[in-house]
Amino acid sequence: MTELLESVLRGLGTGSVYALLALGFVIIYKATRVISFAQPAFMLAGAVLVTYLAGPVGFWLAVPVAALLTAGLALGVERVAVRPMVGRPAFVVAIITLGVDVAVRVVVNGFIGLDVRHVGDPWGLRTVAIPGTGVDLQQRHLGALLATTVLIAALFAFFRFTRMGLAMRAAAYDQEAALAQGVSVGAVFALAWGLAGGLAAVAGTFAAAGASVDAGLWLIALTALPVIILGGLDSLPGAVVGGLAVGMIQELAATYQQHAPWLGGNVSVITPYVLMLLVLLVRPYGLFGTREVERV
Amino acid sequence: MSATGRRTRLRGRPLLHTSYASDLALFDTPAKRTSVGALLVLAVGLPFLLPDEVLQLLAVCCVAAIGAVGLGLVTGYAGQVSLGHAFFLAIGAYTAAAISGDPDGRVIGLGVTNILVWLPAAGLLAGLAGVLVAPLATRLRGLYLAIVTLGLVFIGQHVFSEWSALTGGAGVGRPAATLEFFGQPLAATGALGTRDQKLYWLMLLFLLVFALAAANLARSKVGRAFTAIRDRDIAAGVIGVNLARYKTIAFAVSSAYAGCAGALLYTVTGFFDPSSFSLLLSVQYIAMVLIGGAGTISGAIAGAFFITLLPRLTREMQAWVPFLSAQPNEVPNVFQVETILYGVLIIVFLIFEPRGLFGIWVRVRNYWKAWPFSY
Numbered sequence: 001m002t003e004l005l006e007s008v009l010r011g012l013g014t015g016s017v018y019a020l021l022a023l024g025f026v027i028i029y030k031a032t033r034v035i036s037f038a039q040p041a042f043m044l045a046g047a048v049l050v051t052y053l054a055g056p057v058g059f060w061l062a063v064p065v066a067a068l069l070t071a072g073l074a075l076g077v078e079r080v081a082v083r084p085m086v087g088r089p090a091f092v093v094a095i096i097t098l099g100v101d102v103a104v105r106v107v108v109n110g111f112i113g114l115d116v117r118h119v120g121d122p123w124g125l126r127t128v129a130i131p132g133t134g135v136d137l138q139q140r141h142l143g144a145l146l147a148t149t150v151l152i153a154a155l156f157a158f159f160r161f162t163r164m165g166l167a168m169r170a171a172a173y174d175q176e177a178a179l180a181q182g183v184s185v186g187a188v189f190a191l192a193w194g195l196a197g198g199l200a201a202v203a204g205t206f207a208a209a210g211a212s213v214d215a216g217l218w219l220i221a222l223t224a225l226p227v228i229i230l231g232g233l234d235s236l237p238g239a240v241v242g243g244l245a246v247g248m249i250q251e252l253a254a255t256y257q258q259h260a261p262w263l264g265g266n267v268s269v270i271t272p273y274v275l276m277l278l279v280l281l282v283r284p285y286g287l288f289g290t291r292e293v294e295r296v
Numbered sequence: 297m298s299a300t301g302r303r304t305r306l307r308g309r310p311l312l313h314t315s316y317a318s319d320l321a322l323f324d325t326p327a328k329r330t331s332v333g334a335l336l337v338l339a340v341g342l343p344f345l346l347p348d349e350v351l352q353l354l355a356v357c358c359v360a361a362i363g364a365v366g367l368g369l370v371t372g373y374a375g376q377v378s379l380g381h382a383f384f385l386a387i388g389a390y391t392a393a394a395i396s397g398d399p400d401g402r403v404i405g406l407g408v409t410n411i412l413v414w415l416p417a418a419g420l421l422a423g424l425a426g427v428l429v430a431p432l433a434t435r436l437r438g439l440y441l442a443i444v445t446l447g448l449v450f451i452g453q454h455v456f457s458e459w460s461a462l463t464g465g466a467g468v469g470r471p472a473a474t475l476e477f478f479g480q481p482l483a484a485t486g487a488l489g490t491r492d493q494k495l496y497w498l499m500l501l502f503l504l505v506f507a508l509a510a511a512n513l514a515r516s517k518v519g520r521a522f523t524a525i526r527d528r529d530i531a532a533g534v535i536g537v538n539l540a541r542y543k544t545i546a547f548a549v550s551s552a553y554a555g556c557a558g559a560l561l562y563t564v565t566g567f568f569d570p571s572s573f574s575l576l577l578s579v580q581y582i583a584m585v586l587i588g589g590a591g592t593i594s595g596a597i598a599g600a601f602f603i604t605l606l607p608r609l610t611r612e613m614q615a616w617v618p619f620l621s622a623q624p625n626e627v628p629n630v631f632q633v634e635t636i637l638y639g640v641l642i643i644v645f646l647i648f649e650p651r652g653l654f655g656i657w658v659r660v661r662n663y664w665k666a667w668p669f670s671y
Contacts, residue, residue, distance in 0.1 A: 035439045084647050091377050091438055095586060096646050098579055103639030106632045222450075222575075225443045233439065264458030273447035277432070280444060284435045292437070 005135045007255040008248055013141020015247020016148035020203035021224035022231065022239035023155065024196030029233050030172040031192035034090050038077060038097040039200050040221035041104035046070040046201020047119060047208045047217060048111050054120030062120065063205050067198040074197025075190055077104070083189065101218075109215045121209040144206040151202065152240060155195075159236075164191065172234075223250075226276035232289020242287065246272045322511060339500055348492035352564060353608060355492070358499035359560045361600035362506045364584040366553025368596035372585055373514055374546035375526025376433055380445030381554055381581040383452040386573035387425050388418035388555025389562055390462060392473035402470075404462050409474040411482065415559055418473075422555025423548045430544035437529070449575050456570035469569025472562035483563065495564060502560065503597070506553060511593045513549065522546055523591075583638055587645050589654025598653045603638075610634045 021039060028036045046066050053062035081100050085093045123139040130137055159165040164187075170178040171188040179185050200221065207220045227246045231238025254268035285291050306312055310325035323329045343351055367381050395414040397405020408414065432444055457466040464470035475482040475498070482498055485491045513519050521542040524532035533539050562568040580603055588599020610630050614621075621629040649655050663670075 035443070081643050081647070088650070091442065092646055092650070094377075094439060094442065095582060096643050098582070099639040099642030099646075101639070102579065103636045103643070106635045106639075110628065110632065222446075226447060229440060229443050264454065267454070270451050270454040273450050276447055277444065277451075280432060280436065280440075284440070 002133070002135055003255060004252075005133065006137070007251045009135065009137050010141055011248030011251035012244055013138065013144045013247070014207075014251060015244035016144045017203045017207045017220065017243075018224050018227050018247050019240045019243025020148055020151065020199045020206075021221050022227040022243045023152070023236065024199040024203075025224055025228045026231075026234065026236055026239045027192050027199075028196045029228075030236075031168060031188050032082070032093075034082070034093040034097070035225075035228075035233070036097045036193070036196065037094060038074075038100040038104065039196065039224065040218035041101040041108065042070050042074055042197045042200035043204035043207070043221045044105060044213075044215075044218045045073060045108045045204075046197075047204035047213045048108050048117065049201065050119045050205045050208075051117040051213050052111075054118075059120045059122055063202060066205070067201040070201035071194040071198040073104075074193045074200075078190055078193035082193070083186070086189075105215075105218060112213060112215060117213045119205050119208045119213060121205070123209060125210050138210070140206070140209040143209065147202060147206065151199065156236070168192065223272050226272040229276050229286055230272075230279050232286030234290055235286070235288035238286060238288030246275065249275060322508075322515075336504075340497070343489060343493040343496055348490055351492040351496040353605065355496040355499040355564050356561070357601045357604040358496070358503040359557050359564070360581075360584065360604045361503050361597040362560070363554050363557030364581055364588065364596040364600035365507055365510045365593055366550045366557065367581050368585045368588075368590065368593065369510060369514070369522070369553070370546045370550035371582070372590035372592070372596065373519060373526060374522035374543065375529075376543060376546060377438065377442040378445045378547075378550070379442050379575070379578050379582065380429070380448035380452075382573040382575070382577040383445075383448040384422045384425060384551040384554035385558035385561065385577065386452055386456060386570075387422040387551075388558030389472065389568060389573075390456070391421045391555065392418040392559030393470055393562075393568075394462060396473040396476075397471065403460075403464050409476040411473075411475060411477050414473050415556055418559035419552040419556040422558070423552030425555075426547040426549075426551025427544055429551075430540075430547045433547055434540040434543045446575065446578070449573070449578055452573060453570060456573065463570050466570050469567055472566055472568055473559055475563050499560065499564075502556075506556070507593055507597060510553070514593065518542065518545060526591075580638065583642050587641060587652050589652030592654045595652050595654030602653065606637060606641075607634050610637065 021043065024039055024042075025035060028034060046069075049066035049069055050059075050062045053065055057065065077100050081096055082093060085096060121140065121143070123143055126139050127136040128139055128142065129135070159169060167178065167183040168188050168191065170181065170183050171185050175185055178188075203221070204217065208217055223246065224243070227242040228239055230246065231240075231242030250268045250271050253271040257263060257265075257267050260267075279287065310327060313319040313324070318324060323332055342354065346354075363381065363385060367378065370376050370378050392414040394404045395406050395417055396409040397403060397407070399405050399407040429445070429448065433441055436444060456463045460468070462470075475495075483491050483495045486494070488494060489497075514522070521532070521537045524535070524537050525539060525542060525546075529539060562572075584599035584603045585596050586599070587602055588597065589595025610633050613633070614630050619628070645652055651658065
């Protein structure tokens, strides 16, 4: 029982990292109808920035500053590589972001170098005991979960209560109608990329908390792809629910995989993809996604 | 003008067809026939001009081109974005290696080394894997499909690195398929030429066969159905194209091409391991198709040569750009430049020349068609 609870809580911690990443993907998709494969690079860039900033200014200031800088980087990428492609097929833009990802990651890897880099988080691998249950929870997972909750609340409030949030929802619903009503769709695109970049930086920081930042960190961001397919490409709640669910299932698979040794070690790495395939056979547009309807 | 004779062709009017046969010809203008012929003579003659080391690279180019033509069929012609090409390459490579492998070796092997057995088997098994994926492909479109096929690469990598009885395991690997034809080793120095010369000729021959087959498929009923699906699948369905059937065919043929390419790819180096079939390999194949020009056979071949020769070109670049290091542990080094170039070339081509290398060729051709007038 303790084992089960502990792995569920661990799953919520890793799942909240996925949720942040998936939110970035979904925000970009809703605004521009494109999946940005550049998210892994932004996540790595954010984490590396934190490792450089945490020393001089401390962890708590380093994270928001790194998020802002990564958002700036994402804005630049949007401006240079994505904006010229407005009106071209979504697949072509997606491949461009793949190119951006490859190029940006090489530069970022250059900054990692050969040293071991830490994000300087205050938790490390320390645990906190939940009273009365005997369940140990790592503080970093708790931190990730709390940070995600705060960010998601802020995001939903932003979309619900601000002018710009309204503009983003309008542009997501119908770009042309939004343009006709005076919404600057260009600004919406830019903001979507900026938000996604910032979220990826925070996600990268928490993915690397308690461990070191290395070139392989970006693979975590790819797990957000099955998450968004599971939740539905255009559903913000789907991204959050999908992220937490995938995190939990992954941790459960890691905990109980010794009961199925024929699956091989590290089976938890591919559980999200297997889960994605299974869900798609039943629901092609994910759990919360909008079914594509075309009138002929 | 008579409706049949080839002799009625007018000089300077290459596009004026006076018979169905000339209208349907694969190389329908005299210029095409001459240039393809000249290119073929050059390609066959290259082994007499180039050192073995370069020929080996060109042999790999030819095999990569087979894979790229296959991906071009499903992505360029049928419009089904596949990021899972590495998975199908892997199935082909492992099938061939297992069939031709040493029965008493460390890894699974059946000991049937005849290329006429393992090459079709590799194509067939990879094609079957493509058919198995097709039910998902027929239900999904665009980016959903891209992500699902990307998932295949990860699942494949896990299976291949765990199933060490077949694959030798991560970091260890296994010998690739043996190139042999009824007891005659095809890739060995002999009276006909050196090992690399023979390898190159063999791969060139395979590329020709596969490319011609693809070109003929593309202009058949099936190929027209592919392009109809790519351009507007709903409209295609309305005019009677069986979407599920043709998407399945597209995936099956493309995967079979990938399987054959995968089987041959490592016979040049002789050895491979599960880490070869990563997402990067898929991205490279997508880059080949896009940089060469989506929806053309010759474009896919040109793209494959370009991408495969790129590492070699960046190595040469080191002589001109002195601050680049050839050591992987120094910054900046040629390996970084090479990886960045993949990314940047994809971006630059898609923004500035969406039709790829083939598009550049079309522009050059059109310039000379109208020369000396610019309009």
